[in-house]
Amino acid sequence: MSDELQCLNLQNGVKIPSVAFGCAFGDWVGKSDFQGFLPEQAWYAVNAALDAGYTALDGAHVYGTERIVGSILGQRLASGALQREELFITTKLAHPAAPPHINLSHLRTWDADKVDSIEERLKDDFARTLDDLAFGYVDLLLIHWPGTFAGTDASFAREARARIxxxxxxxxxxxxxxxxxxxxxxxxxxxxLMEDVSEIKPMVNQVEYHPYCQDRSLQEFCQEHHIVLAAYAPFASGAFSMLKDPVLVKIAENHRVSVGQVILRWHVQSGRCVLPKSSNPKRMKQNLALFDFSLSDEEIAQIDALGSGDPQRTCPDPSSIV
Structure with a gap:
């Protein structure tokens, strides 16, 4: 890959790869009766992703996959197949408590108003993450959500974000x-947040972003403040028949690539990082093969236009969090 878009520069000069492999597995958006994570799927998928060429892995304390990721990476580091400096490891903390019908443990999720000390809980969770990864540091640490899903006290939520x-x-x-x-x-x-804590601004904001879920105002704001926007669920987790959209299909045919590659190229050409996930080794390699073709301005505009309506989301709407 020789395209200059394969990495973006963060505010502090750290380079973040434009494409990372998402390490959440299972069903947590209600597509079946079971709602929870299946970390055991990471054993195959993470190995396959590394074989396909991924060096950036996007995880979270709540996913339950960090011990598996750490074990797999440890084996490759031990063999000399990888060096720590080649990797870009992202994790997230402070995931709010989930609804009772979702299988997410209170050991991995919590509401800021329900813990004795926000600061100590964060540090304890982070220590567990590093222990599971068996790493001394991560490359990127994110606040998973801005607050509790059912919170109504906006003043406390704002204070909690600042403390985190x-x-x-x-x-x-x-x-x-x-x-x-x-x-x-x-x-x-x-x-x-930037009003309350002005010392260091967020360097990344990771949000759900795909052709049917766009927020240009947010992207412009992030660009203005030198915050890299990272897109999760770039394929809408397979929902809304988006991968069969005639606009996307036509563009893919024009370039002789997959619809998924068109979507990912749209993201990187628009200045966003992107986090595709697949369990298919062929698709994994395709999702990295984004740097030998380019979309025209007209094609970018056509995809932008697909997001002109109300956002179609696969995860909760962050605007509902006070």
Missing amino acids: WKTFIELYKKGATRAIGVSNFTKEHLTS
Whole structure:
């Protein structure tokens, strides 16, 4: 890959790969009766992703896959097949408590108003993450969500975000992470956080973003403040028949690539990082093969136009979090 878009520069000069492999497995958006994570699927998928050429892995404390990821990476580091400096490891903390019908443990999720100390809970969770990975540091640490899913106290939620961010800054200054950022933050969440803690701005904001779920106002805000926007669920997790959209299919035919490659190329040409996930080795390699073709301005505009309606989401709407 020789395209200049294969990495983006964060505010502090750290380079973040444009394409990372998502390490959440299972069903957590209600597509079946079971709602929860299946970390055992990571054993095959992460190995296959590394074989396909991925060096950036996107995880989270709540996913339950960090011990598996750490074991797989440890084997490759031990053999000399990989060096730590070649990897870019992202994790996330502070996932709010999930609804009772979803199989997510309170050991991995919590609401800020239900713990004795936000700061200590964060540090304890981060220590567990590093222990599971068997790493001394991560490359990017994100606040998983801006607050609780059912919270109504906006003042407390804002205070909690500031306290979490100050703890992240402390970990960053200690070298426990090379960069810090947020996930699922709206423009309003970002604005208030930067007002409350002005020392270091978020370097990344990871949000659901795909052709049917676009927020150009948020992207413009992030660009203005030098915050890299990272897109999760770039294929809408297979929902809404998006991969069969005639506009996307036609563009893919024009370039003799897959619809998935068109979507991912749209993301990187628009200045976003992207987090595709697949269990198919062929698709994994395709999802990295984005740098030998380009979309025209007209094609970019056609895909942009697919998001002109109300966003179609596979995850909760962050704007509902106070």
